[in-house]
Structure formats: C-alpha cells, structure tokens
Amino acid sequence: MRASNEEGDAEDPEVVDKILTSPLRRGDGTAHALIERVLQVSAERWPGRGVRLTAPVSLRTFYEAFGFRKTEGPFLEHGMSFIGLTRKSRQSRDSAAAKSPKGPDAFATTYELL
Secondary structure (H helix, E strand, O other), rough: OOOOOOOOOOOOOOOOOOOOOOOHHOOHHHHHHHHHHHHHHHHOOOOOOOOEEEHHHHHHHHHOOOOOEEEEEEEOOOOOOEEEEEOOOOOOOHHHHOOOOOOHHHOOOOHHHH
C-alpha cells in the first residue's frame, strides 16, 4: 500500500497494488485473512482514508463482502478483464486527520502487513 501526504489528496483512498495468493492456498481462507489484515493496517496507518484496488471481474463479489464497491471498469489488463473497487473509510476524516502518520511512517511494506 502507499500513502501520499501531498497537499490536496486527503480525499484520495490508499491504493493496494496487488493481493496475490498461491493457487494451492485458494479457498482455504488465506485471501480472506490477507484482506482483513490490509484493511486493519490501512485503518491504523491512514485513519479516515478509503482503500482502492483493482481485481479481476470474477472476484467482484468476494471484495464486495468486505465493503468494496465497483468504481471503474471493466478494463483490460494483461488480457484479463479487471474492475476498480473502492472501500470507504468507516472513520470520519476530521477525527482521523490528527492520527495520520507523516514521513517514513506513512508507508507500509508487504512485510509489515504479514
């Protein structure tokens, strides 16, 4: 995930680049646990900010179960049909603004999420 602290982007959601699971782990709850962790870290690191991601059209229902809603697409990426989905924050932006980290603490790496 990335956070940008530039002026004027407080309304922009945080972007999750990719959430991948091994084909051997699909259907065993791993993806569910990863999404829950991403949402938890996002709420802790960037309170009051939404989360945006792109996913294959076939996973729309999966992400909607976590509160994501289709916001763009479908569009082709690497020959597959994808959609953009956004999940609004469940915290108010005003109360969250004071808690939002600045500088190096505004970024989370893959390793921090696991």
